[in-house]
Amino acid sequence: MSNQQDDLSALLKDSGETTIEGAMAKAEAAVNSLDSVTLNIALTGESGAGKSSLINAMRGLQEPEEGSAPTDVNECTMVPTKYPHPTMPNVILWDLPGIGTGLFKPDNYLEKVKYQNYDFFIIVSASRFKANDLMLAKEIKEKKKNFYFVRSKTDNDVTQNERKGVKEEETLRKIRENCVANLKELGPPPVFLITANDLQRFDFEKLRDNLEKDLPENKRNVLLLSLPVYSKECLDQKYNAFKITAWAVAIASGAIATAPVPGMSLACDVTMVVAFLTKCYFSFGLNDESLQKISKLAGKPMLEIVRESLVVKALADDSLATTIATKLSAAGVAESMCSLVPGAGSTAAAGISFVTTRSVLLEMVKELYSEAKKVLEMAGVE
Known part of the structure; x- marks a missing residue:
């Protein structure tokens, strides 16, 4: 007994x-x-910003694997495109058209992409964040959704500057300062420097920590378990x-x-x-x-x-x-x-x-x- x-x-x-x-x-x-718990992640940014590469990296895929997002820099996303996780179909990453492109004008962008369907937004840029990015962030904030600024392709900048004798730490500092300067109207918010080629480098760990902190408890595990090791x-x-x-x-x-x-x-x-x-x-x-x-x-x-x-x-x-x-x-x-x-x-x-x-x-x-x-x-x- x-x-x-x-x-x-x-x-x-x-x-x-x-x-x-x-x-x-x-x-x-x-x-x-x-x-049963779903997680819908929206990525938006200009064509060539590296959204597709990040979508693939977060799902542990590489082009041309089955189910991977095309990474052709000449391809422009014209409609929201869904990419389910290969082993956790309840996790979906969405490639959204860039704000101000085609039918997706700044004044009604969020309504056009059906903002209510996403748990949070990742705004991606391969250079400086621009006026449309700032405008989008303000709109997302008004809709009481979370957003995160991601500066992609950071490894390219580091490599190019190292050839000129500039150390990695100095390159990262300048990139961060330039990005934040364009977003000062928002506080400014943190900017995460990443490379889809190696999620261990730079700020992806910090980005994930912030996502988990802001998500409800039942979705935190879903995010963690869906990411590659x-x-x-x-x-x-x-x-x-x-x-x-x-x-x-x-x-x-x-x-x-x-x-x-x-x-x-x-x-x-x-x-x-x-x-x-x-x-x-x-x-x-x-x-x-x-x-x-x-x-x-x-x-x-x-x-x-x-x-x-x-x-x-x-x-x-x-x-x-x-x-x-x-x-x-x-x-x-x-x-x-x-x-x-x-x-x-x-x-x-x-x-x-x-x-x-x-x-x-x-x-x-x-x-x-x-x-x-x-x-x-x-x-x-x-």
Whole structure:
């Protein structure tokens, strides 16, 4: 009995609720939010500003990969164009026409692009921000939406100036000062210097921190998990997010464990765990496509090395369900016996399922994290 009480205490502690019913309801909402919470990111700026390259970088794609945004500098976006995330379709990046182009005049730009559909705006420029950019920011602010100024292609400026003997720090300072000077009417707001060629360089980390700070809690994780792993810090944050979310999957499986149908709990536990770990697998960049790309860049055969992990191999081969079923089967017998006992038996079944499933989840998430960390180390990413 004491073990069952410990299980239930752990369940309630992780959920932050005082009752099992409250914990299960909260868990169900958290699990559903992984797929149901949408995030629409709008990028706007003049043709050639680097919007398409940034859209691809934030989705972990490169042209001409399937689903990538075309980066032809001669191509001008004439209508809002959506680019869903390749593994998280609830995250969509929108390439908007530049303000003042074609039918998108400054006086009705936001209405034309249907501003209400986007969570926030990123205003992109490859040089100085201009009058139209300033006008757009003011309009967005009036509509009570958030906006962020991004100075793209910063690496090009740094490289060109280094050839002239100008240090990187001096180039970045001048770029920032020039951008901010044109936006002084707005406060001025911060300007983030980035390059789509390497999100780890310059200010992308600061941009992401600001986005997360301004987003509602349920959308912060969606943003974090959708971004490619571009640094060890990013990987660590993803890992922590998955560890925290694991309690919800474990508790949701406990809700199923209360059903007095032998075998039902185990089958549903496996389905939930596989779905959760599959999200982790893609978010950590351990799928074959991601590994092949980073292997090519680093000149090292990472795919073969990472596939030595049983969890990674099972996910790649769609055989993880069998592995998990074996791990959960022993607990499944105990759950089935408890769930046949009215009242307290169902509660005990939920507790057993929670502790067992959480243990399996955390063990496998840790293994996936270790493999992703190994990939970054081999690629020389800090």
